[in-house]
Amino acid sequence: MKKLLVCQHVAFEILGTLDPLLRSSGFRIRYVNFSRHPEAEPRLDGYHGMVVLGGPMSVDQVDEHPHLATEVRLIENAIDRDIPILGICLGAQLVARALGARVGRNHEKEIGWYDVSPSEEGKADPLFSHFSKAEKIFQWHGDTFEVPSEAVHLASSPTCRNQAFRYRENVYGFQFHMEVDEPLIERWLNVPIHRAELEELEGRIDPDVIRRETPDHIARLKSLSDETFSNFIRLFGQRKRHRLLSSR
Secondary structure (H helix, E strand, C coil), X not given: CEEEEEEECCCCCCCCCHHHHHHHCCEEXXXXXXXXXXXXXXXXXXXXXXXECCCCCCCCCCCCCCXXXXXXXXXXXHHHCCCCEEEXXXXXXXXXXXXXXXXXXXXXXXXXXXXXXXXXXXXXXXXXXXXXXXXXXXXXXXXXXXCCCCEEEEEEECCEEEEEEEECCCEEEECXXXXXXXXXXXXXXXXXXXXXXXHHCCCCCCXXXXXXXXXXXXXXXXXXXXXXXXXXXXXXXXXXXXXXXXXX
């Protein structure tokens, strides 16, 4: 049986719609919940893939969340072993950091539904080739990453240029959240840390607008995510060895 390691940072950030696709493909999933076990030192032996989920912390908050440094080392190890990786939001930022790229504040927060457009390289990528010119994708982030050296820029939005990248053939970072469904979005809107964040924005982002827009976009997001995640799962059967770059 194929095994997948999932790095989780908070209880409300989960695999979402990716979970049933993985299980139907025969994966055994192990969550490492760093909010409960910040001292955890997971190993990759026996694992065939890795997903790093989102979270409200920033990659530079290592003093407060030392497991972030653990995860960067784990990602570096997975890349060296040619293990497929998907990083989502904070997870994408950790993958970018592991590859030597800068991570910092975006010029504005994206919370809710935003247009995401594939780049020219993205249009040819197996995970994004089914995207139209602009697709409404759910977001919840204030930070962003630079595209790592040797990686391919795959998607952007009008308010955040770097929305997705691919490193080699099987390492992906998504700034956005394709894994959400309507109940998960509602859960996020009611999480205390998220409610406080929205209150600090003093009405610039209205949770009721997000609730009204979600039924208009959620079915299309489910269709997109099913194809994107299914194509990612196919990478597990395409293991290749690569020359390790001297910069790593």
